[in-house]
Amino acid sequence: MQIEMRGIDKSFGGNAVLKSAGFLLDHGEIHALMGENGAGKSTLMKILTGVYTKDAGTVLVDGQEVCYKNPQEAEQAGIVFIHQELNVLFDLTVEENMFLGKEIKKSFGICDKKAMRHEVRKILDRLGVDIDPGQRMNELSVGQQQMIEIAKALMVDAQVIIMDEPTAALTQSETTVLFQVVNSLREKGVSIVYISHRMEEIFELCDRITILRDGSYIGTKKIKETDMNDVVKMMIGREIGERYPAREAKIGEVVFEVKGLTCPGVFENVSFQVHAGEVLGVSGLMGAGRTEIMQAIFGNMPNVSGEIYLNGARIQNKNPQEAMKNGIGFITEDRKVEGLMLEESIMKNISIANLGKISKSGILSKESEDALVKRGIEELHIKCFGPQHECNNLSGGNQQKVVFAKWIYTDPKVLILDEPTRGVDIGAKKEIYSIINELAEKGVAIIMVSSELPEVLGMSDRVMVVREGVLRGILHKEEANQENIMILATGGELNE
Amino acid sequence: MNNKKASNYIQDLGALIALVLLVLIIGAISPEFRTVSNFLSLLRQSSINGFIAFGMTCVILTGGIDLSVGSVLALTTAFCASFISGGMPVGLAMILALLIGVAFGLLSGLLVTKGRLQPFIATLITMTVYRGLTMIFMDGKPISNLGDSFLLKLVGKGNLFGIPIPVILFLIVFAIFVFVLEKTTFGRRIYATGSNWKSAKLAGVNIDMTKMAAYAISGCMAAVSGLILLSRLGSAQPTLGDGYELDAIAAVALGGTSMNGGRGRIWKTFVGVLIIAVLNNGLNILGVSSYYQDVVKGFVILVAVMSDQKR
Ligand SMILES: Nc1ncnc2c1ncn2[C@@H]1O[C@H](COP(=O)(O)OP(=O)(O)OP(=O)(O)O)[C@@H](O)[C@H]1O
Ligand SMILES: [Mg+2]
Numbered sequence: 181m182q183i184e185m186r187g188i189d190k191s192f193g194g195n196a197v198l199k200s201a202g203f204l205l206d207h208g209e210i211h212a213l214m215g216e217n218g219a220g221k222s223t224l225m226k227i228l229t230g231v232y233t234k235d236a237g238t239v240l241v242d243g244q245e246v247c248y249k250n251p252q253e254a255e256q257a258g259i260v261f262i263h264q265e266l267n268v269l270f271d272l273t274v275e276e277n278m279f280l281g282k283e284i285k286k287s288f289g290i291c292d293k294k295a296m297r298h299e300v301r302k303i304l305d306r307l308g309v310d311i312d313p314g315q316r317m318n319e320l321s322v323g324q325q326q327m328i329e330i331a332k333a334l335m336v337d338a339q340v341i342i343m344d345e346p347t348a349a350l351t352q353s354e355t356t357v358l359f360q361v362v363n364s365l366r367e368k369g370v371s372i373v374y375i376s377h378r379m380e381e382i383f384e385l386c387d388r389i390t391i392l393r394d395g396s397y398i399g400t401k402k403i404k405e406t407d408m409n410d411v412v413k414m415m416i417g418r419e420i421g422e423r424y425p426a427r428e429a430k431i432g433e434v435v436f437e438v439k440g441l442t443c444p445g446v447f448e449n450v451s452f453q454v455h456a457g458e459v460l461g462v463s464g465l466m467g468a469g470r471t472e473i474m475q476a477i478f479g480n481m482p483n484v485s486g487e488i489y490l491n492g493a494r495i496q497n498k499n500p501q502e503a504m505k506n507g508i509g510f511i512t513e514d515r516k517v518e519g520l521m522l523e524e525s526i527m528k529n530i531s532i533a534n535l536g537k538i539s540k541s542g543i544l545s546k547e548s549e550d551a552l553v554k555r556g557i558e559e560l561h562i563k564c565f566g567p568q569h570e571c572n573n574l575s576g577g578n579q580q581k582v583v584f585a586k587w588i589y590t591d592p593k594v595l596i597l598d599e600p601t602r603g604v605d606i607g608a609k610k611e612i613y614s615i616i617n618e619l620a621e622k623g624v625a626i627i628m629v630s631s632e633l634p635e636v637l638g639m640s641d642r643v644m645v646v647r648e649g650v651l652r653g654i655l656h657k658e659e660a661n662q663e664n665i666m667i668l669a670t671g672g673e674l675n676e
Numbered sequence: 677m678n679n680k681k682a683s684n685y686i687q688d689l690g691a692l693i694a695l696v697l698l699v700l701i702i703g704a705i706s707p708e709f710r711t712v713s714n715f716l717s718l719l720r721q722s723s724i725n726g727f728i729a730f731g732m733t734c735v736i737l738t739g740g741i742d743l744s745v746g747s748v749l750a751l752t753t754a755f756c757a758s759f760i761s762g763g764m765p766v767g768l769a770m771i772l773a774l775l776i777g778v779a780f781g782l783l784s785g786l787l788v789t790k791g792r793l794q795p796f797i798a799t800l801i802t803m804t805v806y807r808g809l810t811m812i813f814m815d816g817k818p819i820s821n822l823g824d825s826f827l828l829k830l831v832g833k834g835n836l837f838g839i840p841i842p843v844i845l846f847l848i849v850f851a852i853f854v855f856v857l858e859k860t861t862f863g864r865r866i867y868a869t870g871s872n873w874k875s876a877k878l879a880g881v882n883i884d885m886t887k888m889a890a891y892a893i894s895g896c897m898a899a900v901s902g903l904i905l906l907s908r909l910g911s912a913q914p915t916l917g918d919g920y921e922l923d924a925i926a927a928v929a930l931g932g933t934s935m936n937g938g939r940g941r942i943w944k945t946f947v948g949v950l951i952i953a954v955l956n957n958g959l960n961i962l963g964v965s966s967y968y969q970d971v972v973k974g975f976v977i978l979v980a981v982m983s984d985q986k987r
Binding site for chain 1: 865867881938
């Protein structure tokens, strides 16, 4: 199937989001769509699949002009969209989610559970994920949920699959499997639109790349005829130089220490230290228990035993409030469920973690609130119509920046970052790294969980590797490389 | 942007427009309706529901609901009346009644937070139990020997510059609620709790405390309404306030507050309260039978809430 989109315009309430955007997708190719956060990638794909209607422009499928009225119509035509924001029903099981509205039925409309289970197993096996089809969606990690979304798309006999940042929540090994699947799809003649902010992936996987900037079409290149610098220049209009800015933080005393942290069945006997001004990277496979360990430190997990020390004194974080009072900040991995109040404005979201700062004896000061929020929007370059912009209507990457802005002004002594740059574009990533560096330079101890290995390697002073709830080792900068981390993460031993 | 703003604006003002239309229509039909004295008595009637609806708004904003308000009202007035008839100074009895209202609200809040009951169920329980306790406490009979304290009469029947005291209290309480919900950190916590409690919790909001506070406020407001009724009626009745939760919830819904929490404005609840009062008062004056009144009321709520959902 070949798709051409030409001169697409779209505005929301008078704000132009797409201005003459478009691209051409060939039969059986993997086509990358790149651009900064808010460039309009997701919006363009939503227009193609009938989620939004365009204001102007043409969409041609195999030379025929089409205009799908809703995603179902697009799906019937063979175009499937795996959305950036997960679209799952949390209270249903994996199986029920996958077959929602497409249940296999015996006579009298009774669901054929056996056939469905068989089908689900087949697809999950193909994706190499070990998930029980009867498990409830809300018991799965974000990464696992993402895999289910991908599995859902594979169930439909699609000719075009649009993947909007499918790997944002995946780790290296899941990504590898996904790539195998995507490659085999291409061989069958399926065309893939691949949206991602991970440069390495684009260059590994894709055939061609189209770049959007500020809602406009900039250009299309063959991957073989371009390089990262070129792409970045097209994306943001200038070069950004070193991707991981250098840090001049002096690594000081131990600020933070965890001893024998245990949560039965989830993780066991986790002990580590973080120094002032240090960035401790945390690596591991999906479901290794990294997030749970961080949640436990922040007082947001039940049944946790073990000891936590801050500046040598024992602290108790029975709940997040206490953790905050003790000077710990926590940026969660899941911005949709835990990170943001999606229906609220940017302002209310940033304020809620800083209420003490913007009020006097419980009364809000409008000036300090405005100033704080303005600072957040400016320093993080949040692309929005203003402080009142509802978070639901921000692009994914910009939502992540709002979560970040919530926390960096709380003056934490220890800042835990769980996937801090998930879905963030390359320019904004660098801004976030610079902010992390600044915080480290001020003596904040930083713990950074990340599934993006280049990021862990580029930013960390030491890397801690977790596997199945057990701390496998802490690597110093010199010994931390992709190989060593993967060996530890998958259960191997490092030979001295 | 302008388009969006304009349509939002109209939507924001939907309830207000409905109110104005109602007043104009009923006023056009009935000269009796459009007198100053009728408006003042309409406002006075509305204050009873108004206090309760303000408290209810707080609870609903946190994502809960408080069905117990009518029973709390009955039980607190029963206590207050028995204190007064037992010789306690009226002022003290009233303050005690408010505190008892807070305590009853807190109890509902405890069931919701620590007891992990659904707000609907939790307050259905407290509603039933408080009503039962009222009956037991009063032995099913009214308490009416309240003496003739000036203060007691003032609260419900007094006037200041020709304006009924309940109306003045209503406006003062309204102003306080606007201030608390819009300008304080507590207000932010209420909204945040209802908007996404997980996110709020991780941002350091004490979810349980916030919810309990909301129920406490609701209990206190029910008690305030009770005191005004006590003053107006001159006696406490065991069935007082029966069904009041419904009018309060209707007012909140009319104001467009989301029943899922997190969204809503107190001034809109105020408008909702007025709409219900205008309907009650106007339909009475027009001589519509009470059976039809309920149908009309339901219909107006339907229209208002539906127009609010269009987005
Ligand atoms: N429903 C909406 N209402 C208003 N504005 C919207 C809406 N959807 C998207 N936008 C705006 O359109 C712009 C483009 O958003 P889009 O989600 O397409 O960006 P993106 O390129 O996918 O970015 P990201 O890489 O961060 O996912 C953003 O500035 C966003 O705020
Ligand atoms: Mg996007």
